[in-house]
Amino acid sequence: MxxxxxxxxxxxxxxxxxxxxxxxxxxxxxxxxxxxxxxxxxxxxxxxxxxxxxxxxxxxxxxxxxxxxxxxxxxxxxxxxxxxxxxxxxxxxxxxxxxxxxxxxxxxxxxxxxxxxxxxxxxxxxxxxxxxxxxxxxxxxxxxxxxxxxxxxxxxxxxxxxxxxxxxxxxxxxxxxxxxxxxxxxxxxxxxxxxxxxxxxxxxxxxxxxxxxxxxxxxxxxxxxxxxxxxxxxxxxxxGQDMGDSFQWKERKNPFLDESNPVFEVQDLHSGSKVNGLSFKLFKGEILGIAGLMGSGRTEMSKAVFGIDKIDTGTIKVNGKPIKISNPQDAMNEGIALVPEDRRVQGLVLEHSLRENIMLPILNKVSKLSVIKNKSVNDVSERFIKKLNVKTDDIYKTMNLLSGGNQQKIVLSKWLANDPDILILDEPTNGVDIGAKSEIIEIIKELADQGKSVIVISSELSELLAVVDRILIFKEGKVDREIYRKDIVQEEDLEHAIQNEN
Amino acid sequence: MQSKMKINKQLLNWRKYIVYIAFVLVFITFSITLNDSGFLTSNNLLNIVRQTAMISIMAVGMTLVISSGEIDLSVGSITALSSIITAMALQSFGLFGGIVAGLGTGALLGLVNGLLVSKVLIPSFLVTLGMMEVARGLAMWISGTAPIPILNQSYNFIFGSGSILGLPMLFIWTILCVVMGHFALKHMKFGRKVLATGGNESAAKFSGINTKKIKLSVLVISGTLAGFAGMLYAGRLQAGRFTFGEGDELSVIAAVILGGTSLFGGVGTVIGTIMGSILIGTINNGLILMGLDVSQQMIIKGAIIILAVAFGRKTATK
Structure with a gap:
């Protein structure tokens, strides 16, 4: 050896x-x-x-x-x-x-x-x-x-x-x-x-x-x-520096918490073969974690409620009002945003510039009579680059020249620019280096503190544990267990719960 | 790594302008060598514009189609059918009827293409390959393979031989289509949606863009512009003929790719396209003035297209 x-x-x-x-x-x-x-x-x-x-x-x-x-x-x-x-x-x-x-x-x-x-x-x-x-x-x-x-x-x-x-x-x-x-x-x-x-x-x-x-x-x-x-x-x-405590979980006081009025509610959702009767609620200012094995219906849930996959049966309510979602535009109109699992395939047009990517979901907001106002686009882009600390020369840089972490920040920017109330993040730190990872975690916390409701789907338990208030464990397309973060002592507990071993 | 990127960027920019560089080179060469044959006379230059008008107009639509990641092989055949239907409608319903019939033919066939691509999910290559045969066949059948004369002189003026303030109508129509196409692709929501669909269809969908609607739209636009090009052929030659536009689809695609639009979608420029089209037109014109016969023209034209695309390849693939 x-x-x-x-x-x-x-x-x-x-x-x-x-x-x-x-x-x-x-x-x-x-x-x-x-x-x-x-x-x-x-x-x-x-x-x-x-x-x-x-x-x-x-x-x-x-x-x-x-x-x-x-x-x-x-x-x-x-x-x-x-x-x-x-x-x-x-x-x-x-x-x-x-x-x-x-x-x-x-x-x-x-x-x-x-x-x-x-x-x-x-x-x-x-x-x-x-x-x-x-x-x-x-x-x-x-x-x-x-x-x-x-x-x-x-x-x-x-x-x-x-x-x-x-x-x-x-x-x-x-x-x-x-x-x-x-x-x-x-x-x-x-x-x-x-x-x-x-x-x-x-x-x-x-x-x-x-x-x-x-x-x-x-x-x-x-x-x-x-x-x-x-x-x-x-x-x-x-x-190269002490990361501080971004991976350290602190019980968060949710100033908006009102358990009688969920912001977002899914009832008995069925979609394709992977989502079989899902029900859950999401509250204002909450960070809800979703864990589960691959194929447990996590990603499929997000695609169904965002209108990518067809919803077979089930009810989705936003602020208590049942809504119909048959395409992403419907979901966006209800204030829902989805940061998809695979940024290279679903999140970005890699050969387009940063500003061209950011403007996609907000074309209506940055245009007048269907003509794009370049100044609005540039303002929005500059604002988010600064806010999310994206490392780039300028907003005209092509996406595939940016690192994974910076690309992911642009996907986030793209959706934050649409000012959603309900944000679904699927594997938000996948393939992102540790510095950018902690920054993204901080952004998520900040969003919740501003009263946004966030769903974080992640396979990285340490990341989930660092950020969420409550965790749902998905299994075979249903919610198998619900655990409050404060009741989890160490990562192994969550791992066991996911594997359904204890 | 920073400075390496900068150099790459410059290289990329250089490649982006290959069509302009090629045009300048070709133009200067012809100006010198063909001066005695009258290459530089205003009459000849206007001739180039007249000859390339139809290709240029179809190429505007094709730029949108290719930018969205699709292709339209049926444009040449649509011009033929549209020219015949226009000619027939002019005989029965007069000027206005003829215009509506010509544009309508193109739009209808484009709509069929678009529906088959976006609803039935057949690749556009196959749909429009089929439509190429169908439209040409229809044109032959309806006309009985005979030319249908157009005697309406105001039609022939507006869509053919006329000119205003010294500018040929064909030139005015070309400019109009190019300006609209450029504006739509570069400055409108529609253009962003087209480029996003072609650049990454999945990401476009996840961004709330109805990519099926975009594909339908670009194919309808391309069909309509092909219908319009057919009307111009008919106006210029004062007849509808089933032979119009034969092989045009290839010249049109060549113009688009030469101009710097990516064959794989996501990157597109109407200004580049028009330069591509004029470049091909200029080469054609120059070779004719040189006295080369058609077969020699084809060989040289093909070689120049391959060369220019090879030089500009980085832009085409990236």
Missing amino acids: TQTILKMEKINKSFNDVVVLNDVDFELKKGEVHALMGGNGAGKSTLMKILTGVYTANSGNILINGDPVRIEKPQDAQNAAIAMIFQEFSVIPTMSISENMFLNREELKKTGFINQKRLNEQTKELLRELNIKVDPNTKLEELSVGYWQMTEICKALSQDAKILIMDEPTATLTKKETTVLFQLIKKLKSKGISIIYISHRMDEIYKVSDRITVLRDGKHVITSPVDDLPMKSLVSHIV
């Missing part, structure tokens, strides 16, 4: 005089899971791109098993047994597992045709070794993304990779798939494979990694065994 497999020494990298990495050291041991952490722009991905041959360092050494190697192109990295498991999977859905695994390096028969049988055998063997039970002939489009990722991992292993880089590997996985991935990681460790693990999710880092290295502003900050680095100090290393 103590053998060092990879060493990166004094790595420097600048782009046009801007220093991105400054004398960074990184060391990876055999059979180790090493978490690489840092906010957006800390230099993590640049460091990994140097390791995988996408960029070349200006100076510094890379040693594999003590021998210096030159990695100047992706092929060099592959020769050095380094493989990256991509965040956006680079598999071809219309092909089978074995076809994907051996893509472009298919073994041929003497006749020049592909030896499919042999490929299947090799794939089967590898899958069995890793305890993955699936037919290698299955097309990936018939499988969930969890298998796509496993195919990627298997592909890397079949190329004799010894070092795997996983960048936010659980971002698209369900809870169950995440568990399977962690088992797989354990298995890989026991086979002597080393893993560089990049994630913003604190709980995972503590679950899966052996050591942590933190980068900040292109510099190495600390490398430490995970047990010696409690969450609080890890966070302050990442952010």
Whole structure:
């Protein structure tokens, strides 16, 4: 376990005089899971791109098993047994597992045709070794993304990779798939494979990694065994300052609380196959958390009440008055806003500018006789950039040039600009770095203090616990349990309640 | 990383103006080499404008369609049908009837396209590919493959050969359509909705935009403008013919893409489109003046389109 497999020494990298990495050291041991952490722009991905041959360092050494190697192109990295498991999977859905695994390096028969049988055998063997039970002939489009990722991992292993880089590997996985991935990681460790693990999710880092290295502003900050680095100090290393108590929950006095008059009420809601008789109430100034396993109907509830999915039966009341919602415009007219689960797919037009995104839900407010008033749009955009502390040069910047956290702030801005009374946030801090995460939590608290009612759907329990007044646990499309935040002592209690174990 | 982005941005901007650069280059080249053939005479320049009017007008509608992430292959055929129906209506119902019939034909076929795309959810590529055949077939059938003459001289003046204050009517119509299209796409709610639908349909829906209605609208607009282009063909040649607009859909799409509109939707510019259309028109005109025959013209025109799009690719895909 103590053998060092990879060493990166004094790595420097600048782009046009801007220093991105400054004398960074990184060391990876055999059979180790090493978490690489840092906010957006800390230099993590640049460091990994140097390791995988996408960029070349200006100076510094890379040693594999003590021998210096030159990695100047992706092929060099592959020769050095380094493989990256991509965040956006680079598999071809219309092909089978074995076809994907051996893509472009298919073994041929003497006749020049592909030896499919042999490929299947090799794939089967590898899958069995890793305890993955699936037919290698299955097309990936018939499988969930969890298998796509496993195919990627298997592909890397079949190329004799010894070092795997996983960048936010659980971002698209369900809870169950995440568990399977962690088992797989354990298995890989026991086979002597080393893993560089990049994630913003604190709980995972503590679950899966052996050591942590933190980068900040292109510099190495600390490398430490995970047990010696409690969450609080890890966070302050990442952010570079004490985060204060934004993750600390304090019982909130709700000055608006009037339990006889819910602002928003759902009665016996049915929608599609995932929402089966949901009922709940939301009060003025309240932050209501919604937890539950994947597929428990959390996201589907939000899509139904926002008019994206069709409501089959059930009543929705706003301020006691039954309303009809058949499209998002109806919901918006009732003062409902939804910050959707996937900002890249549902939240933003990535190739459009920041201001063009912000104006979408408020086109009526910023136009006169259907003509858009540019000044109004710019004023609104500037106001929210300032209010939410979005880091950008100007409001004309294209969204895909912003970091995840700043993108999420724009999705929030877009909806806050519409001045909703009822705000539904689905996984609001997904893929957002810790600094932006705490800022978003603060924004949510502030909104509730202003009298807005907020629903927060989240898989990250620490985040839920930091912000909510009350939690509903969804199960099979119904409300399974209701818990007040003040009755929850520690995260495990909530975890058990969700798993329905106690 | 900051300065790297800045350089990228400049590069991106340079690519954005490829159609203008290409136009200037082509124009200067022709001005020098074809000076003796009369390229620069005002008569010839007005000729270019007259020849490109129909393509330009259809391209305005196509810019909206492509910006919304759809395509309309039926525009060329719609011009043919519209020219014939206009010619027939002019004979029976006079000037006003002819105008209504021409625009109505385009709008109706556009509506059918739009309903099939937004309600029946058939991809626009297939719907309009089918409509391309249907409309051309109808045009042949109704006319019995014979041209239908237009004897209404005021129609022929307004929609064809006439000019006011030295400006050809075709030029005035083109400017009118371009200005309206540009304003709608750039400055109106409608334009934002079109671009958002094409840029990310899901996000547009989640923002409260009725994306189906947008798709229906752009296809109706495109059909109507194609109907109008058909009326102009009829006015210019004083007859309705089933052969009008054959292959125009490709020139129209080429003009739109050359102008910097993304074939994948979300990015669109009507001003770029009109430049694209004029560029193609100028090349056509120059090659004719050079005395090249049709086959040679086609080869050179095709090559120039590929080159220009290749240079401007970053804007087209990003």
